Amino acid sequence: MSDQCLFCGIVAGEVPSAKVAEDDTTYAFMDINPASDGHLLVVPKRHSKDLLDIGAADLADVTVAAQRIAKAVSKELGADGVNLLNCCGADAWQTVFHFHLHVIPRYVDKTKDRLVLPWRPGVPGDPAAIAALGARLSAAVD
Template identity: 80%
Template sequence: MTDQCLFCGIVAGTVPSVKVAEDETTYAFMDINPGSDGHLLVVPKRHSKDLMEIPADDLAAVTLAAQRIAKAAVPALGADGVNLLNCCGADAWQTVFHFHLHVIPRYVDKSRDRLGLPWVPTPGDAEAIAATGAKVVAALG
């Protein structure tokens, strides 16, 4: 836990939050800047800056908690779907540097869903995709 981390303060109870769920490893709370009705965050209680630093056991616990919460929230809120989103690094839109998963219920009714993606899927260059894939395979060893 760090003194200057907003999410560590939420986990410690020194920063207020609307708690949704908690277990020995994770804490889930409502996002105060929601992209949709029911948008919440799941964090590990132990501080990790991002996806590159989080220990595998904490990552697994956060992901399983997010799934459990999504399975309950989607029908309870009448959502039409759900996104799980992690942003790793400032250039990937991370603004709080404590690993977290966004659980974002999605709705056909846009009065309940304010989230829009800047990316529109379009076909890429097959050779470039294969070359990039080969780089990742090589990095994995």
């Protein structure tokens, strides 16, 4: 699939990357458009389009690898925090359609950290609307 997918090409070694870690099922490499110093991506080696497509075992492997790398980012780069981010679908900012987790180190020092929140945490929503959506989702979850 590497001729159709940038990340499959990276995993196959056909597209250059700054590899950070690799195991039997995952590959981690530096993001070429970093939101902060040390921003990297963790992908499954097996292609899946997005969060809705990835198998449970691959999702678990990518998440465990991302946690292991987040620990290294915190210790080695002195990050003050870490965001794990997945974008599922073009309207959710996904630009490469191969599942991936962004591991984004966060720093108090804003010369190292260019990421800003796209919403304002701490602004409460409508409790009735929240409850109604929660009920709908509860009934829809497998």
